Amino acid sequence: MTATESQTEVQPEDRPALEIPDALPLQPEDPPRVGEFWLRGRLGANAAGFLYTASAEDGRDAIVAMMTEGSADDAAARERFVNAVDDLPVDAVLAHNGSDDDDLALWAAIGPIRTADGSSAASDERLIAERRGEEILSAVLMDRIPQTGKLRGPDFRHYWENRRRPGLFRIWPLPWPSALRPASRWSLALALLTMAVIMALAVFLAWLLFRHAAPLEPEPVIPTPSGTTTVTVTPTTPPPGSGSPTTVGPTVTRPTTINPTETPPTGTPPTPTDPGDKF
Structure with a gap:
């Protein structure tokens, strides 16, 4: 075997090419659905939000941009997200939630995307939608603003950049059992x-x-309408060796009258009150 033949055997063209998936699988914290779009996978993520591939029940495909937990809690970041969505062409925004949902993360579905048929037009539409989604998140993060002046001091960083979980969402109607x-x-x-x-x-x-x-x-004591109650007295047997005779007898039941206004007698006689205490 010559050196040329050995090099031919190890050429990388002969090996099968690695297939890179279009999107990563969804994580447990990702919402299964936003609005009418079911999320299928992750395309990207940064401190401002996430990009998902999604599809509606009527067959429409879209790219969904959704804010993170930290950016959704910042009023200025929410305003930048809304302004970036408003700057897109009218036919590019398929759906979005209202900016008045202060307790929810903002999201926008970007399209239209032709059904994946292997044509170049469908790939171009998908790529354009991804780029528009990235522009929305970049506007929230403000990472593409040109630098004016000289770099001095520490670099700028948002206070919510560490809170990168997906923002709060609400699913209504419930996603199951239709999915x-x-x-x-x-x-x-x-x-x-x-x-x-x-x-x-x-x-x-x-x-x-x-x-x-x-x-x-013991059973509960239930008073009668006449103001009497029935009290059950059961004789007890003292322990052996106490010197007391053993008493064994039937249970005696006798009615007693209880006056709610009468104060039961105590072992200490009442103390006369001083007339001066009344004043």
Whole structure:
């Protein structure tokens, strides 16, 4: 084998090319849906927000730009996001939430994107939408503003740059079960049925255990309309060796009258009040 043949065998062109996915998988903290668009994957992220690939139920594809938790809490950052969305062409913004949702992160769906058919036009539309989404997040982060003057002192940094989790979102109507596959729907129905059977079995076992349970002692005292109550007196047996005779007898029940205005007697006689205490 010559040196030329050995070099030919290790040429990188002979190896299969690595396929780079269009988007990274969604993370657990990512919202499954914003508005009418279902998020499919992450395209990019920075301190200002995230870029997602998304598609609506009617088949429309879009790029969704969404603010982070930190930038969504800054009123100035929210205003820059709204201004950047307003600067885009009218047909480029498919949907967005209202800027008056102070408790939610702002997002905007950018398109239109032709269905991925392998044509160059569909790729160009997707690339244009991605660039517009990046421009929105760059306007929030202010990282493309040209420098005026000389660089002096420390570099500028937003106070919310460390809070890079996705901002708060609200899903209504609920995403399930419309987003579930038939197999997932059967799993959900089976899980709900299993929970119902377990709860019914627990209630049945509790009824079997406590149906013959003795009443609580002592029983509650319930006054009658005539103002009398029934008090049950049960003789007790002193412990052995105490020297007292053992008393065993039936339970004695006698009615007693309780006057709510009468003060029960105590062991200490009342102290006469001084007339001067009345003044």
